[in-house]
Amino acid sequence: xxxxxxxxxxxxxxxxxxxxxxxxxxxxxxxxxxxxxxxxxxxxxxxxxxxxxxxxxxxxxxxxxxxxxxxxxxxxxxxxxxxxxxxxxxxxxxxxxxxxxxxxxxxxxxxxxxxxxxxxxxxxxxxxxxxxxxxxxxxxxxxxxxxxxxxxxxxxxxxxxxxxxxxxxxxxxxxxxxxxxxxxx
Amino acid sequence: xxxxxxxxxxxxxxxxxxxxxxxxxxxxxxxxxxxxxxxxxxxxxxxxxxxxxxxxxxxxxxxxxxxxxxxxxxxxxxxxxxxxxxxxxxxxxxxxxxxxxxxxxxxxxxxxxxxxxxxxxxxxxxxxxxxxxxxxxxxxxxxxxxxxxxxxxxxxxxxxxxxxxxxxxxxxxxxxxxxxxxxxx
Numbered sequence: 001x002x003x004x005x006x007x008x009x010x011x012x013x014x015x016x017x018x019x020x021x022x023x024x025x026x027x028x029x030x031x032x033x034x035x036x037x038x039x040x041x042x043x044x045x046x047x048x049x050x051x052x053x054x055x056x057x058x059x060x061x062x063x064x065x066x067x068x069x070x071x072x073x074x075x076x077x078x079x080x081x082x083x084x085x086x087x088x089x090x091x092x093x094x095x096x097x098x099x100x101x102x103x104x105x106x107x108x109x110x111x112x113x114x115x116x117x118x119x120x121x122x123x124x125x126x127x128x129x130x131x132x133x134x135x136x137x138x139x140x141x142x143x144x145x146x147x148x149x150x151x152x153x154x155x156x157x158x159x160x161x162x163x164x165x166x167x168x169x170x171x172x173x174x175x176x177x178x179x180x181x182x183x184x185x
Numbered sequence: 186x187x188x189x190x191x192x193x194x195x196x197x198x199x200x201x202x203x204x205x206x207x208x209x210x211x212x213x214x215x216x217x218x219x220x221x222x223x224x225x226x227x228x229x230x231x232x233x234x235x236x237x238x239x240x241x242x243x244x245x246x247x248x249x250x251x252x253x254x255x256x257x258x259x260x261x262x263x264x265x266x267x268x269x270x271x272x273x274x275x276x277x278x279x280x281x282x283x284x285x286x287x288x289x290x291x292x293x294x295x296x297x298x299x300x301x302x303x304x305x306x307x308x309x310x311x312x313x314x315x316x317x318x319x320x321x322x323x324x325x326x327x328x329x330x331x332x333x334x335x336x337x338x339x340x341x342x343x344x345x346x347x348x349x350x351x352x353x354x355x356x357x358x359x360x361x362x363x364x365x366x367x368x369x370x
Contacts, residue, residue, distance in 0.1 A: 043301050045261055050233035051251065066236065069251040076230055080265060082272040085306025089267075121270025150327050 023171065025094045025136070029079070032172040036083075042176060044081030044088055048074040050074060056089065076113045077124075083144060083176055084182070087122035089114065090175075094129040100152040101128050111148050114141040127165065127175060137162040138178050193205075202360055208356065210279045210314040210321070211364050214264070217357040227361060229266030235259060261298045262309075265343055271368070272307035274299065275360075279314040285337040286313050299326040308368060312350065312360060315340065322347040323363050 029046070036042040055068035077091040091114070093105045106126065117124040124141035139153070140161040147153050163178045197328035214231070221227040262276040276299070278290045291311065302309040309326035324338070324347040332338050348363045 020368075037301075040214040040301075040304075041297070043305055048233040048235035051236045051238075051254070053236075063255060066254040066256070067252060068235070069254055070248060071251070072233075082274075082302055082305045082307045085272070085299070087267040087307075113228070116222075116225075117267055119225075120228055120267045122228075122272075128368045 024140065026094050026128065027171045028167070028171065029092055029127070029138075031170075032174065033079075033081075035170075035172050042083035042088070044079055044083065046079050047074075047076070073107070075109060083123075083179065086158060087117065087120075088179070089117045089122055089124040090127060092127040092129075094131050096131050098130070098132050098155070100154045101130075101149065101158070102152045103150060106144075108148065111145060116146070117144045118142060123179060125159055127173075128158065128162075130158075136165045136167070136173055138165055138175050139163075140182065193206070206360075210277050210312065213291075213321075213352070213356065213358045214277055214312070217359065218264075218266075220357050221361065227268035227273070228268060229264055231264050231266065232259075232261070250320050258292065260294060264293055268308075268364065272302065273364070274302045274307055274309045275312060277312040277314075279316050282337075283315070283317050283340070285339045286315075287337045288332065288335060291329075293300075293333065296330060300330045303327060303330075306366060312342065313347075315343075321350045321352070321358055323327075323350055323360055324348075325367065 004048060009162050021058040026046070033042075033044045033046070036044060043149050051069050052072050053066050053069045056064050058064055077089055079092065080087070080089040082088065091106060091110055092180065093101070094102050112126040114126075118141050126139050126141070126144055127136060128139060129136045137158040143157075143161045144153075147157075163182075165173045165178060167173050187212045190210050211231070218227075218229045218231070221229060235257040236254050237257050238251050238254045241249050241251050262274055264276055264277065265272070265274040267273065273290055276291060278286070280286050280290065299309040299311075303326050306326060311324050311326070311329055312321060312348050313324060322343040324343060328342075328346045329338075332342075348367075350358045
């Protein structure tokens with residue numbers, strides 16, 4: 001990213017901080033996954049949102065336009081891919097709650113999917129951004145699964161059983177660094 | 186699948202054959218992946234088609250309707266998931282050509298994606314159905330990559346370097362059986 005020369009370093013930092021505060025978790029993960037891809041570290045993509053198309057039309061000389069469609073429920077998680085030969089799978093969520101993450105944010109079939117991935121030898125987790133306190137945690141899938149019948153996971157449990165992901169100056173959140181410490185890969 | 190009792194076995198076979206002939210590769214893979222999932226063999230899904238949504242509206246009491254959207258180019262392949270701890274990734278294509286598979290069917294960035302997956306230790310391949318001769322082949326990703334500058338892959342090369350997948354009576358095409366013979370997993 002290039003800034004005009006007249007922006008001094010302290011201003012640059014404040015711009016980055018401002019951007020970070022306003023940046024969605026999805027954007028941060030896009031930047032991060034692109035960094036992993038461009039630097040040949042991992043191949044991880046966000047899956048497209050499932051949409052059921054009911055009607056399309058062609059305008060003369062234009063490409064096919066979808067004129068009636070509906071969002072569908074996701075059957076799996078948002079992100080998957082490969083890292084050091086391992087299958088990686090995760091869901092990312094933001095909450096404005098200060099003290100807990102409501103599990104209504106994650107469908108039970110997504111939690112079951114995460115459990116399946118773990119059972120088949122993959123690495124599965126969720127990344128949760130507590131937007132109001134500007135903290136991001138990675139929570140391993142097995143701990144999420146143990147909590148599946150609860151209404152929420154407390155912030156204190158994220159602090160205890162999860163792993164904080166610090167944002168870097170280049171706007172990326174390096175979650176694979178935590179995966180490196182959790183698994184011998 | 187249940188059939189009325191009065192359908193005798195020979196009729197049942199002809200129904201299945203008829204269904205197979207008319208069935209798309211995508212449907213066969215849906216049935217196969219569901220079988221793998223239901224029997225806890227593998228967790229493999231088709232990714233949704235990427236669609237760029239430009240406009241939506243709400244009708245009173247109805248859910249959000251997408252009124253203007255466009256299909257986008259895929260950046261990766263159609264299918265991925267996990268099998269015996271390994272990352273699996275593939276693209277599936279049908280051709281009506283009798284003697285070759287035109288590589289215009291697969292984008293170069295999809296071939297590059299397949300190469301990346303191989304480089305990171307995953308299992309990547311394409312499945313090609315030659316509809317006119319009713320044959321389905323699995324071709325390993327490295328052989329696809331070696332052919333990336335060619336216009337087509339000949340059927341004879343599928344016969345030589347690929348692996349035929351036979352359709353089963355229950356309408357599934359058991360491609361993981363071939364993966365088992367190719368990799369010690």
